[in-house]
Amino acid sequence: DRVIQVYEGCVYMNFAKALMDRQGYGEYVSLPCENLPPLFVAYHDSLAEGTEVTHNDLRSRFNRGDKQVHAAIAQFAGFAEQAKDLIVTGRGGEIGPLLRENFQLRCSIINVSAGNRQLVAIAEKHGASAKLAGSGGAVIGCYDGDPARFAAMQKDYEAMGAKLIDPKIG
Numbered sequence: 001d002r003v004i005q006v007y008e009g010c011v012y013m014n015f016a017k018a019l020m021d022r023q024g025y026g027e028y029v030s031l032p033c034e035n036l037p038p039l040f041v042a043y044h045d046s047l048a049e050g051t052e053v054t055h056n057d058l059r060s061r062f063n064r065g066d067k068q069v070h071a072a073i074a075q076f077a078g079f080a081e082q083a084k085d086l087i088v089t090g091r092g093g094e095i096g097p098l099l100r101e102n103f104q105l106r107c108s109i110i111n112v113s114a115g116n117r118q119l120v121a122i123a124e125k126h127g128a129s130a131k132l133a134g135s136g137g138a139v140i141g142c143y144d145g146d147p148a149r150f151a152a153m154q155k156d157y158e159a160m161g162a163k164l165i166d167p168k169i170g
Helices: 017-023 051-063 067-088 096-109 114-125 147-159
Strands: 010-014 027-031 039-043 129-132 138-142 163-165
Touching (some): 010 067, 027 067, 051 067, 067 096, 096 114, 096 129, 114 138, 114 147, 147 163
Antiparallel strands (some): 010 027, 039 163
């Protein structure tokens, strides 16, 4: 029998190959939610793609040993490690540049639709940082917590047909 755990809050996940080979599962570390910056999620129902569309070619490229994909995966893991370290040390407000770099790296290895790029661009227009939250159609981002900034982002997201939410994590 296999035990399945569900995590709430903010969780760092490490799926390093050596770790997975050794124990058969990843490392899961709960992080202090109080150290997170103000977050937001924006999504557009018509921009989502099935994970098989987005990730199928990546899996194939990875399996063929594509150096660009392997290097990107290592960088993504590095971004997660850096974000974890910032959050643990009470500097979660500094993760914005990592979100931007994550999105730019993603765009360098797969075709990101104009609509998904627009979700990120709206955040950036308002001085926030965002990255795709999955296969497309949603972004997660952070900002300075200014209610006027949130309202301005909300107006721009609504203009493109997207919704903006203020998640409560903890």
